[in-house]
Amino acid sequence: MSANGSFVRAADVAWDITGDGVRRQVLGHGTELMIVRVEFVAGAVGALHHHPHRQATYVADGRFDVTVGDETSVLVAGDCFYASADEVHGVKALEDGALIDVFTPVRKDFLMPGLW
Amino acid sequence: MSANGSFVRAADVAWDITGDGVRRQVLGHGTELMIVRVEFVAGAVGALHHHPHRQATYVADGRFDVTVGDETSVLVAGDCFYASADEVHGVKALEDGALIDVFTPVRKDFLMPGLW
Numbered sequence: 001m002s003a004n005g006s007f008v009r010a011a012d013v014a015w016d017i018t019g020d021g022v023r024r025q026v027l028g029h030g031t032e033l034m035i036v037r038v039e040f041v042a043g044a045v046g047a048l049h050h051h052p053h054r055q056a057t058y059v060a061d062g063r064f065d066v067t068v069g070d071e072t073s074v075l076v077a078g079d080c081f082y083a084s085a086d087e088v089h090g091v092k093a094l095e096d097g098a099l100i101d102v103f104t105p106v107r108k109d110f111l112m113p114g115l116w
Numbered sequence: 117m118s119a120n121g122s123f124v125r126a127a128d129v130a131w132d133i134t135g136d137g138v139r140r141q142v143l144g145h146g147t148e149l150m151i152v153r154v155e156f157v158a159g160a161v162g163a164l165h166h167h168p169h170r171q172a173t174y175v176a177d178g179r180f181d182v183t184v185g186d187e188t189s190v191l192v193a194g195d196c197f198y199a200s201a202d203e204v205h206g207v208k209a210l211e212d213g214a215l216i217d218v219f220t221p222v223r224k225d226f227l228m229p230g231l232w
Contacts, residue, residue: 006184006203010194030198032220033172037194056149058216060176068122078126078153082146087122100174104148104220 010037020044021093026110034106040064040093048090053103055083062097066090126153136160137209142226150222156180156209164206169219171199178213182206 008028015023021044027035038046040062048067057066059079066075068082068089075081077097083089091099124144131139137160143151154162156178164183173182175195182191184198184205191197193213199205207215 006197007189008196027196032170035172035196054148056151058151073123080124080143080151081122102218
């Protein structure tokens, strides 16, 4: 169950500004899964980073240069990428777009914004 | 890593017809996460079912009547729902639409279509 029960309405969820041209909406979580929508304006960057959480990402809109480990590829709406525990990954938006990031376990750091 | 490496291109992935007006595209998987796009025509149903895998679903397009456990709610594009292990869930498409289903652990039954 998420903090809000089984259902999460995007209209009820605030956005966090996380960078220049980047904002995210934490769309709740279950016991082991969390969904986050991240929107980018053209040219915005999600810098290379890593974390112990496993990540799967669905490209909802737009076109992104995506780096995972030592590979970089262009992904478009409908495509996905996967990052293992502590695998370095990052994106650059080639046009306005949105990613659906999914994590296991839940990213508790996203639930306690004062701590990151 | 997915079966295809870190990157999965939707254009390379076949669709499985899974019901009347329902088709799905298994968009790869990591070690613990799998993403599946499921498209519905208006009126199509994902019957109530359950499985031990935890599921999180993002509504990519359309409007759905969603049941999780004993609750039913209408979700629209951008909304999410969560189903715990073995929690009964199902959907009815109120218009043409698409869901992004995410599972942990990976649904191996979706990788071996002969077995389901």
